[in-house]
Amino acid sequence: TFVLDKEKAEQAFAAKKVINGKDTMFFNILPLKYQWAYDLYKTMKNNHWEPEDIPMQKDVEQWRSDEISDVERWIIKMGIGYFSAAEGIVGDNILHVVREVVTAPELKLVLGRHAHEENIHADSLVYMLSSIGLNPHECEAMFEDVPTITAKNNFVVSNSRSMRRDIDLTQTKNKQDLAKNIFLFGQVMEGTQFYGLFGMILSLYRQNKFPGIGQMFRYTLRDESNHIEVFRNLLMDLIDENPDIWTPEFQEDLRATMAEGIRLEKEFIRDCLPVAGLGLNAPDFETYIDYIADRRLTSCGLAPLNEEGTTQNPFPWLAEMMDIKKEQNFFEGRVTEYQKASALGDVDDDDL
Amino acid sequence: TFVLDKEKAEQAFAAKKVINGKDTMFFNILPLKYQWAYDLYKTMKNNHWEPEDIPMQKDVEQWRSDEISDVERWIIKMGIGYFSAAEGIVGDNILHVVREVVTAPELKLVLGRHAHEENIHADSLVYMLSSIGLNPHECEAMFEDVPTITAKNNFVVSNSRSMRRDIDLTQTKNKQDLAKNIFLFGQVMEGTQFYGLFGMILSLYRQNKFPGIGQMFRYTLRDESNHIEVFRNLLMDLIDENPDIWTPEFQEDLRATMAEGIRLEKEFIRDCLPVAGLGLNAPDFETYIDYIADRRLTSCGLAPLNEEGTTQNPFPWLAEMMDIKKEQNFFEGRVTEYQKASALGDVDDDDL
Ligand SMILES: [Ca+2]
Ligand SMILES: [Ca+2]
Numbered sequence: 017t018f019v020l021d022k023e024k025a026e027q028a029f030a031a032k033k034v035i036n037g038k039d040t041m042f043f044n045i046l047p048l049k050y051q052w053a054y055d056l057y058k059t060m061k062n063n064h065w066e067p068e069d070i071p072m073q074k075d076v077e078q079w080r081s082d083e084i085s086d087v088e089r090w091i092i093k094m095g096i097g098y099f100s101a102a103e104g105i106v107g108d109n110i111l112h113v114v115r116e117v118v119t120a121p122e123l124k125l126v127l128g129r130h131a132h133e134e135n136i137h138a139d140s141l142v143y144m145l146s147s148i149g150l151n152p153h154e155c156e157a158m159f160e161d162v163p164t165i166t167a168k169n170n171f172v173v174s175n176s177r178s179m180r181r182d183i184d185l186t187q188t189k190n191k192q193d194l195a196k197n198i199f200l201f202g203q204v205m206e207g208t209q210f211y212g213l214f215g216m217i218l219s220l221y222r223q224n225k226f227p228g229i230g231q232m233f234r235y236t237l238r239d240e241s242n243h244i245e246v247f248r249n250l251l252m253d254l255i256d257e258n259p260d261i262w263t264p265e266f267q268e269d270l271r272a273t274m275a276e277g278i279r280l281e282k283e284f285i286r287d288c289l290p291v292a293g294l295g296l297n298a299p300d301f302e303t304y305i306d307y308i309a310d311r312r313l314t315s316c317g318l319a320p321l322n323e324e325g326t327t328q329n330p331f332p333w334l335a336e337m338m339d340i341k342k343e344q345n346f347f348e349g350r351v352t353e354y355q356k357a358s359a360l361g362d363v364d365d366d367d368l
Numbered sequence: 369t370f371v372l373d374k375e376k377a378e379q380a381f382a383a384k385k386v387i388n389g390k391d392t393m394f395f396n397i398l399p400l401k402y403q404w405a406y407d408l409y410k411t412m413k414n415n416h417w418e419p420e421d422i423p424m425q426k427d428v429e430q431w432r433s434d435e436i437s438d439v440e441r442w443i444i445k446m447g448i449g450y451f452s453a454a455e456g457i458v459g460d461n462i463l464h465v466v467r468e469v470v471t472a473p474e475l476k477l478v479l480g481r482h483a484h485e486e487n488i489h490a491d492s493l494v495y496m497l498s499s500i501g502l503n504p505h506e507c508e509a510m511f512e513d514v515p516t517i518t519a520k521n522n523f524v525v526s527n528s529r530s531m532r533r534d535i536d537l538t539q540t541k542n543k544q545d546l547a548k549n550i551f552l553f554g555q556v557m558e559g560t561q562f563y564g565l566f567g568m569i570l571s572l573y574r575q576n577k578f579p580g581i582g583q584m585f586r587y588t589l590r591d592e593s594n595h596i597e598v599f600r601n602l603l604m605d606l607i608d609e610n611p612d613i614w615t616p617e618f619q620e621d622l623r624a625t626m627a628e629g630i631r632l633e634k635e636f637i638r639d640c641l642p643v644a645g646l647g648l649n650a651p652d653f654e655t656y657i658d659y660i661a662d663r664r665l666t667s668c669g670l671a672p673l674n675e676e677g678t679t680q681n682p683f684p685w686l687a688e689m690m691d692i693k694k695e696q697n698f699f700e701g702r703v704t705e706y707q708k709a710s711a712l713g714d715v716d717d718d719d720l
Binding site for chain 2: 047066112116138181
């Protein structure tokens with residue numbers, strides 16, 4: 017038998033922090049300090065899905081038919097191509113910036129699940145692409161050839177790359193850089209810039225176009241709502257433990273970052289929807305982005321960019337898209353049923 | 369419409385490499401260059417399991433009863449405690465050493481799934497611990513109080529930590545350091561050092577002791593067989609693309625690393641099993657470790673440490689433990705059924 021040093025273990029618990037905590041490389045998440053992280057981990061794994069569960073036959077038929085317009089085809093290609101890149105950028109940033117410096121095991125746990133879902137999304141895009149027979153070269157080349165996409169990507173990639181270094185997180189300036197990275201990725205990119213294409217693809221889905229692709233994007237959207245929450249909670253706890261971060265200047269910097277993200281997203285939307293038609297028009301999507309962005313800001317304790325009450329949601333139906341419970345029979349007859357009813361039912365408009 | 373530069377995309381494909389390839393941060397895994405990585409990714413996700421699927425009532429009853437010996441209790445505590453740490457160390461190394469420098473997206477994909485399974489294992493250990501009501505402090509303190517465990521952990525952690533830095537992978541010495549890390553983690557740690565405790569816990573399971581814990585370790589063992597394969601393939605392709613790594617001196621260095629890993633594992637086994645009894649005795653486990661280690665070495669093209677034919681498997685039943693197909697009715701009546709039959713059936717003794 018061995019003598020156990022409980023006091024030492026209790027000190028280790030007390031030293032659990034978002035950053036600058038005890039970094040043991042050991043993965044004992046108990047006793048939990050960040051309950052939200054474990055709760056979100058559980059919610060996320062209850063939402064587990066795999067692309068092969070979704071039939072693609074109808075999508076393939078529609079893609080080959082002439083009932084689909086060029087703009088619609090372009091949106092699908094753009095959706096697949098953009099998210100292939102974007103989810104990879106998000107995953108790299110989680111793993112090589114945020115998880116790298118976070119010290120509490122339960123935070124590493126939920127960040128690991130977050131990164132894993134980026135893997136699943138990337139895999140689902142491969143499944144869409146190969147099902148409808150797109151040329152992967154074509155999708156990849158899009159990023160280098162469409163200026164409004166490269167602008168969006170550079171905006172986040174340059175921030176993420178600049179953070180991939182040894183960083184002294186005892187200095188306020190460096191802590192602010194990390195907090196900004198977490199805000200940029202969680203609230204501006206996943207939280208706002210993803211919603212233009214989500215809206216477009218799910219608007220097609222609503223018109224019964226590309227039901228398999230639309231279904232996968234519904235699952236993806238539900239996952240994103242958790243990703244946004246992971247990064248929001250992480251930011252809030254980081255600030256809570258390090259109040260020196262939260263200066264008025266820094267808060268303004270975050271608002272300006274969101275404003276720049278919105279500007280880039282609106283340019284991208286105008287590129288995607290040069291002409292109005294079929295329920296898809298650029299002004300509605302721009303309004304939607306303003307609406308979403310202000311919700312993200314206020315959820316982090318920041319002032320919205322527009323006066324309260326002046327932004328409205330032009331797509332109330334989009335909130336319902338996440339409520340996958342209603343389509344239980346989707347899985348009918350399938351062996352694989354990842355979705356557990358208990359995890360649902362608490363999705364409402366606030367999750368958008 | 370946009371003009372797409374296919375030639376540029378094809379060049380990007382040609383530049384796909386294990387290391388020093390085109391690093392775009394984009395996650396377009398098509399067209400695949402490392403088919404094994406995507407195939408293993410699919411096998412791994414078809415093996416998906418979550419701890420809550422496994423009932424723990426019988427384990428709780430046994431834990432509270434007096435039919436269980438002190439040695440058996442100690443093995444369970446040690447198993448939970450050791451793997452809580454070990455899987456975290458493996459996960460950190462995948463994410464902050466290997467995935468950091470690997471450049472091909474499909475390799476990042478499978479490494480992401482590998483890291484995710486370490487998350488699931490960590491979560492399963494929390495589930496075991498809280499089900500039977502162990503004090504997490506007690507488990508954590510074990511690592512600092514049991515010298516044969518700290519020796520095992522330091523052996524891998526010091527290597528992993530020394531690799532967490534900017535590293536010039538155009539130099540042979542640095543490429544060898546990476547190759548050694550991949551060998552150390554895949555073949556020595558996950559491939560050999562994990563098998564002492566696996567054997568002990570599954571030996572108890574075979575005697576109908578702790579069926580829930582045993583079942584989770586069966587799933588874990590099956591996952592490990594894929595982790596070993598991921599790292600073995602990665603090592604083989606790294607060497608294939610960088611033959612300057614594979615000098616006779618370097619090969620001897622890897623064999624010596626395995627020999628040291630075996631020495632530490634045998635010391636640990638003698639600590640776990642100070643007296644023989646109930647089908648668990650140290651000499652059998654030491655023989656088993658020699659047997660497993662030589663299989664790992666030869667699978668990587670290295671000479672075994674013992675003359676061929678001199679090591680034998682004292683636990684042939686352990687191979688059968690991974691063949692979970694036989695117990696399909698385990699899931700009977702459950703909503704969640706992750707296991708797909710198609711992924712099984714190709715497990716044999718070679719996977720151990
Ligand atoms: Ca995401
Ligand atoms: Ca493992």
